[in-house]
Amino acid sequence: MSDNDVAAHEPPVRDVTDGGPDMVQFLDAEGNRVPITDTNRVYAEYADALTDDELRGLLRDLILVRRVDSEGFALQRQGELGLWPSLLGQEAAQVGAGRAMRTQDYAFPGYREHGVAWCKGVDPINLLGMYRGVNHGGWDSNENNFHLYTIVIGNQMLHATGYAMGIQRDGDVGTGNPDRDTAAMAFTGDGGTAQGDYNEALVFAAVTQAPVVFYVQNNHWAISEPNDRQFTIPPYRRADGFGLPGVRVDGNDVIACLAVSKAALDRARGGDGPTLIEAFTYRMGAHTSSDDPTKYRINEEVDLWRAKDPIDRMRKHLLERGVIDDEWIAGIDAEASDLAAKLRRSCQQMPNPPHAEMFAHAYAEPHPLIEREAAEFAAYQAGFDDD
Amino acid sequence: MTEQKMTIAKALTAGMRAAMEADPKVLLMGEDVGKLGGVFRITEGLQKDFGEDRVVDTPLAEAGILGTAVGLALRGYRPVVEIQFDGFVYPAFDQIVSQVAKMHNRSLGKLRVPLVIRIPYGGGIGAVEHHSESNEAYFAHTAGLRVVTCSTPEDAYWMMQQAIASDDPVIFYEPKRRYHERGFIEMAEEAPYDLHEAVVRAPGHDVTVLTYGPMTKVALAAAQASAQDGGPSMEVVDLRSLSPLDVDTIVASVNKTGRCMVANEAQTFVGMSAELAALVQQECFYNLEAPVLRIGGYNIPYPPSRHEEQFLPDLDRILHGVDTLMAH
Numbered sequence A: 001m002s003d004n005d006v007a008a009h010e011p012p013v014r015d016v017t018d019g020g021p022d023m024v025q026f027l028d029a030e031g032n033r034v035p036i037t038d039t040n041r042v043y044a045e046y047a048d049a050l051t052d053d054e055l056r057g058l059l060r061d062l063i064l065v066r067r068v069d070s071e072g073f074a075l076q077r078q079g080e081l082g083l084w085p086s087l088l089g090q091e092a093a094q095v096g097a098g099r100a101m102r103t104q105d106y107a108f109p110g111y112r113e114h115g116v117a118w119c120k121g122v123d124p125i126n127l128l129g130m131y132r133g134v135n136h137g138g139w140d141s142n143e144n145n146f147h148l149y150t151i152v153i154g155n156q157m158l159h160a161t162g163y164a165m166g167i168q169r170d171g172d173v174g175t176g177n178p179d180r181d182t183a184a185m186a187f188t189g190d191g192g193t194a195q196g197d198y199n200e201a202l203v204f205a206a207v208t209q210a211p212v213v214f215y216v217q218n219n220h221w222a223i224s225e226p227n228d229r230q231f232t233i234p235p236y237r238r239a240d241g242f243g244l245p246g247v248r249v250d251g252n253d254v255i256a257c258l259a260v261s262k263a264a265l266d267r268a269r270g271g272d273g274p275t276l277i278e279a280f281t282y283r284m285g286a287h288t289s290s291d292d293p294t295k296y297r298i299n300e301e302v303d304l305w306r307a308k309d310p311i312d313r314m315r316k317h318l319l320e321r322g323v324i325d326d327e328w329i330a331g332i333d334a335e336a337s338d339l340a341a342k343l344r345r346s347c348q349q350m351p352n353p354p355h356a357e358m359f360a361h362a363y364a365e366p367h368p369l370i371e372r373e374a375a376e377f378a379a380y381q382a383g384f385d386d387d
Numbered sequence B: 001m002t003e004q005k006m007t008i009a010k011a012l013t014a015g016m017r018a019a020m021e022a023d024p025k026v027l028l029m030g031e032d033v034g035k036l037g038g039v040f041r042i043t044e045g046l047q048k049d050f051g052e053d054r055v056v057d058t059p060l061a062e063a064g065i066l067g068t069a070v071g072l073a074l075r076g077y078r079p080v081v082e083i084q085f086d087g088f089v090y091p092a093f094d095q096i097v098s099q100v101a102k103m104h105n106r107s108l109g110k111l112r113v114p115l116v117i118r119i120p121y122g123g124g125i126g127a128v129e130h131h132s133e134s135n136e137a138y139f140a141h142t143a144g145l146r147v148v149t150c151s152t153p154e155d156a157y158w159m160m161q162q163a164i165a166s167d168d169p170v171i172f173y174e175p176k177r178r179y180h181e182r183g184f185i186e187m188a189e190e191a192p193y194d195l196h197e198a199v200v201r202a203p204g205h206d207v208t209v210l211t212y213g214p215m216t217k218v219a220l221a222a223a224q225a226s227a228q229d230g231g232p233s234m235e236v237v238d239l240r241s242l243s244p245l246d247v248d249t250i251v252a253s254v255n256k257t258g259r260c261m262v263a264n265e266a267q268t269f270v271g272m273s274a275e276l277a278a279l280v281q282q283e284c285f286y287n288l289e290a291p292v293l294r295i296g297g298y299n300i301p302y303p304p305s306r307h308e309e310q311f312l313p314d315l316d317r318i319l320h321g322v323d324t325l326m327a328h
Helices: A003-008 A040-046 A052-077 A091-100 A114-119 A124-132 A154-169 A195-208 A234-243 A254-269 A299-306 A310-321 A326-349 A368-386 B009-021 B046-050 B062-076 B090-100 B134-140 B151-166 B215-228 B247-257 B270-285 B305-311 B315-326
Strands: A106-108 A186-187 A212-218 A246-250 A275-280 B003-007 B026-030 B053-056 B078-082 B116-121 B144-148 B171-174 B180-187 B197-203 B207-211 B235-237 B241-243 B260-269 B292-298
Touching: A003 B078, A040 A254, A052 A091, A052 A114, A052 A124, A052 A254, A052 A310, A052 A326, A052 B134, A091 A114, A091 A212, A091 A254, A091 A275, A091 A310, A091 B144, A106 A154, A114 A154, A124 A368, A154 A186, A154 A212, A186 A254, A186 B270, A195 A234, A195 B062, A195 B090, A234 A246, A234 A275, A234 A310, A234 B207, A246 A254, A246 B062, A254 A275, A254 A310, A254 B134, A275 B046, A275 B144, A326 B003, B003 B009, B003 B151, B009 B026, B009 B046, B009 B151, B009 B180, B026 B062, B053 B144, B062 B078, B090 B134, B116 B260, B134 B144, B134 B241, B134 B270, B144 B151, B151 B171, B197 B215, B197 B247, B207 B215, B207 B247, B207 B315, B215 B260, B215 B315, B235 B247, B247 B270, B260 B270, B260 B315, B270 B292, B292 B315
Parallel strands: A106 A186, A186 A212, A212 A275, A246 A275, B026 B053, B026 B078, B078 B116, B116 B171, B144 B171, B207 B235, B207 B260, B260 B292
Antiparallel strands: B003 B180, B144 B241, B197 B235
């Protein structure tokens, strides 16, 4: 082994804000359009194809998703929710991916993918039930092709891969019919990349060439652990070792996230196999409402990322391009307030489920033990009603 | 109605073949299940007949197999997953317990994961470590799963089809040391028993032996030996289903005999035999002539194979147990 080999395998220095020369970007932190480079060239057609309506739509999504998120956090602080995992700072990463998906594409989220849920048409109120303790998810995944939130980190990467193997068997890949060809998209974070399930999913996807896109939001923190506790080689580069293309995208640039995701999904639907996308972004808030990030990270780091805010840069960009004006922004802000008020009302009015419901779905088919316990529970409860 | 003689191994294959012919969504997944037909040849010939998309040689990663099977099930498939040996299921434990078992409940009944997870289990084959375990209690303890096991070719054939047809996930334990036992199968229109029905294999009136899987043959031999020697009359109940339990059949037998032994290969502590002893105590207390006795594996890790004849309950230990019960 030469000295060069040794050097090549030293862990890279952690720079939390620099995505490096491989990072695909179309909007810089100031909202300026980045020139075409060797890195972003292949994605430029997707960025350039965006109409003014679509650009406005993306900014609207970003603003509304942030408002939904902040309302979720407020509802937790008011005692209406037991927990809330904030997506603050990751709006562009999620909206870019979510808007790249077609109706038939199936999303397999973690538990922070409120922005993807929004783009897939899931009513935000559905996301609150599990955090309020009235269910464990409970929405109809097949209604919007958005699977239930998965709390055990990394499990969903395999579900997406298996689902994509099903797509292959159904022949819904590579037909050229844009309404038929389908992909699965799996979401996790930098912490998730250390899980066995994540790594096994990449193996299965590579050897089967299943139509799945792995979307890693590298938000730099897994609760209190910085991402240098999760990997020494960044996720987009590790993809190569599994035999699938990996690409790093500026996760705070919604146009770049959209373009890169569209390219990967097109590739998957076309029958050319899986892709790994690493969205380089930052978790601006705490891990969840139960977390206290002041114990493990410095404010200066957060400030550096605040200057890269995904909404500020898109708003500035569209204002400068004349695609939006202050009046349009005021209209969206009002829409966001209405959305938040409606969400708050719906949350407060969300009924507690009847307790008998906890027995109802343990099994799909009749099960004598559960039936006996449900009957005993009902009889026991009825005893109190008599008093 | 024709009758065919075949081994448990071949009956399992025939059961899967019938299910695959009946439903194009049924597919098999696992390590070496394709050309090789699995290390025990249970899937032999199926890839040739149904193709590589329906008999899938997977990467060597049990969590990956179970996790992708969940995804396939969500897409509408009915995967039958082979775990190569009992002791290799643990990498998949998280997917089975956290996802397979809970998906229907979590989705309030909107999502189903109709998997069958086949696990060759138990000892007696002179194997190396991790190849002889009876770990059924882990899965019977997990709400959302059904757990069954067979002891005859007829059950192997029918229960496999019933498990595949179930809309709930089923852990299907295959008694690996009995794979080559032969028996007759009625090739009838319908299965002779419900998937979750216990069956009295030998009637008797002094002692009930609750058993299942590979121990059923040992219990039947003990019952026969006792009868030949003019000893106590043993009723052997083959549970077949470990979750849910067929409480009615168990209770009826023990109420009749007044004495109960649970005989299985698994360690007794917090195992199936503990649950069965508790059930019998609760339901048959006033009919019991003696405390429920458990004859099982010792509460140690499965020993090297030179010890396994002493570790596994055999005919003598069961007869000794019967004597203990009758002494009360």
